[in-house]
Amino acid sequence: MKSTSDVVVAEEGEVFDIELEESLLEANRRLAEQNRALLDRYGVRAIDVMGSVGAGKTSLISCLVERLKDRYRVAYVAGDLTTTIDADAIARHGVPVVQINTGKECHLDANLVAKALRRLDLASLDLLFIENVGNLICPAEFPLGAHQRVVVVSVAEGPYVVVKHPYIFMEADLAVINKVDLAATMGVDVGKLEADIRAVNPAIEVVHTCCRTGEGVEDVIKALGL
Amino acid sequence: MHELTVAKALFDLALRAAEREGAERVLEVRVAVGELSLVNPEQLAFWFKELARGTILEGAELVVEREPGELECPECGYHGRVSVPDDPAYHFVLPTLRCPRCGAIGKIARGRDCVLRSLRILKRQEKGA
Numbered sequence: 001m002k003s004t005s006d007v008v009v010a011e012e013g014e015v016f017d018i019e020l021e022e023s024l025l026e027a028n029r030r031l032a033e034q035n036r037a038l039l040d041r042y043g044v045r046a047i048d049v050m051g052s053v054g055a056g057k058t059s060l061i062s063c064l065v066e067r068l069k070d071r072y073r074v075a076y077v078a079g080d081l082t083t084t085i086d087a088d089a090i091a092r093h094g095v096p097v098v099q100i101n102t103g104k105e106c107h108l109d110a111n112l113v114a115k116a117l118r119r120l121d122l123a124s125l126d127l128l129f130i131e132n133v134g135n136l137i138c139p140a141e142f143p144l145g146a147h148q149r150v151v152v153v154s155v156a157e158g159p160y161v162v163v164k165h166p167y168i169f170m171e172a173d174l175a176v177i178n179k180v181d182l183a184a185t186m187g188v189d190v191g192k193l194e195a196d197i198r199a200v201n202p203a204i205e206v207v208h209t210c211c212r213t214g215e216g217v218e219d220v221i222k223a224l225g226l
Numbered sequence: 227m228h229e230l231t232v233a234k235a236l237f238d239l240a241l242r243a244a245e246r247e248g249a250e251r252v253l254e255v256r257v258a259v260g261e262l263s264l265v266n267p268e269q270l271a272f273w274f275k276e277l278a279r280g281t282i283l284e285g286a287e288l289v290v291e292r293e294p295g296e297l298e299c300p301e302c303g304y305h306g307r308v309s310v311p312d313d314p315a316y317h318f319v320l321p322t323l324r325c326p327r328c329g330a331i332g333k334i335a336r337g338r339d340c341v342l343r344s345l346r347i348l349k350r351q352e353k354g355a
Contacts, residue, residue, distance in 0.1 A: 017346050018247055024235040024257070024340040107228055138228035141264050166323065167264060200323070202331060 028142050031110035035117060035145025042122035046130055047224065048108075048144050050168060051152035052161070053134030056178040058086045059211035060152055060220065061129045065093045067217060068226060072126040077116045079108040079133045086131060096120060107138035110145055127226070136165040143171075148224060154179040155188040162196035169200045174207065174223050181210045232265050232340055233273030237283065239342050244282055249347035252286040256344045260337035261295035262308070262323075270340075291343070297332030299325035305335060 023029075039046050051057045058078075065074050075096040078087040087099040098116045100108060113130060120128070130146055132139045136153075151172045153161050156179055162169060169175060175197045183190050194206045205223040209216030236257060244252050255274070259267050267290040278284045295308045304327040325332045 014349050014351060015253065015346060016247065016249075016349055017344055018243060019344050020239070020243055020342050021344075022239050022243075022342045024232050024239065024342060025263075027235055105228075105231065107231075109231065137264055141228060142231075170323070200331075 025141065028110045031114055032143040032145040035110055035114055036147070038114075038117060038122070039128070039145065039147070042125070044122050044125045044128050045148075046128040046144075046146040048130045048132060048139075048146035048149045049152060050132040050136070050139045050149065050172070051134065052136050052154075052157055055134070055152045055154045055157065056176075056209075056211045057131050057134070057152050058089055060150075060176060060178065060209065060217070061131055062089055062093070063209075063211050063214055063217040064129065064220065065090060065095055067221060068127065069093055069095055072226070073124055074127045074129070075120055075125050077113065077120075077128065077130045079112070079131055090129075096125075102133055106133055106135050107142050108132050108144055109142045113144045136161070136168050140165075140167040140171050148173045150174045150176060150220075150224075152176045152178055153193070155183045155186045155190060155193070158186070159188050159192065162193055162200065166200040169197050169204060172201065172204060174205045174220070176216075176220055177206065177208050178211055180208045180216070181213070228264070229266055229269035230273045233270050233277055236270070236274055236340075236342055237277040240283060240286075240345060241281060243342075243345055244347055247345075247347055248349055249282060249345075250350045251348045252283045252345055253348055254287045254289060254346035255283070255342070256289045256291065256346075258291045258293045258339075258341045258343050260293045260339050262334055262337040263340050265340050267292075293337050293339070293341070295337030296335045297323065297325060298335040299328060299330055299332045301325065301330035302328040304328065304332070308332070308337075 049057045076090045077098045079100045080086055082101055084099050087097045091097045098119050100112050100116050149172045151168050180190055197206055207219045207223050240255050259265050271288045274288050297308050298305050304325050323332055
């Protein structure tokens with residue numbers, strides 16, 4: 001047997017093939033299941049909010065927290081690269097907030113969420129919003145253990161946002177089309193966006209909102225069963 | 227960018243397995259990347275090389291196999307490869323997930339994961355008693 005090694009001259013029997021068949025995404029899935037079990041033990045419902053940068057994830061969560069904080073004990077986990085802008089926006093509602101700065105990572109993963117959960121008093125919570133990093137691609141690959149996954153898209157992202165990123169809609173329970181007041185200006189057909197979403201995932205709920213005015217937020221609450 | 231996360235998982239799994247087997251060096255790492263996973267093999271290889279630096283994985287050849295994407299159709303029972311529709315929007319991003327036979331929404335049966343298949347390692351033989 002010939003080896004390219006310049007350290008050791010490989011003799012017969014020195015090179016071994018090791019069969020493994022280990023999934024690289026499995027570790028995250030396992031941690032996500034642990035997060036879910038922990039949340040269930042404390043009776044906390046977690047909602048993972050995903051979407052592009054600027055789609056309106058924080059605005060939507062802010063609207064939801066404002067309307068729900070008297071009915072549920074709410075907390076918020078914010079994933080952001082480096083800033084606390086989102087965390088500060090939600091903290092104004094007087095609910096517990098944990099900021100996860102992912103540094104250079106483009107998504108939250110189950111391990112980061114597990115760390116955030118350790119910093120919350122789960123026994124005194126009913127509802128947890130987890131805001132993912134602004135991104136329509138990577139979060140689809142990394143379940144966090146949340147009970148529901150919401151994708152926020154805005155008409156400002158143009159007419160192809162759904163067809164170009166189908167996976168994230170396959171993984172979601174609810175799609176929120178935000179900034180519908182800008183649809184005419186943007187030349188985007190909201191009905192077509194909704195049809196694109198349903199084509200990818202016929203079981204998904206779709207709600208139209210304008211989070212700046214609060215339009216449609218009650219429909220989101222209903223769609224989430226809250 | 228999530229290739230860094232996947233590459234780190236690959237590096238950790240490979241290093242642990244290599245150490246468990248008493249490897250002196252790793253010559254080859256074989257992975258299967260699903261066609262329907264969102265992992266780019268080229269970026270994965272780049273990050274893996276960066277992570278491997280200064281470890282027994284440095285210089286190992288990363289062999290990336292493509293695991294074909296397959297769909298299972300709940301409507302007509304089709305089970306097989308996914309077709310790519312004649313829509314430019316799909317060609318530069320992702321294949322559709324519709325059954326090529328009846329057009330219903332298919333379920334991904336294969337090609338969504340990323341798997342460390344095997345390692346080829348170099349082991350120094352113990353000399354003497």
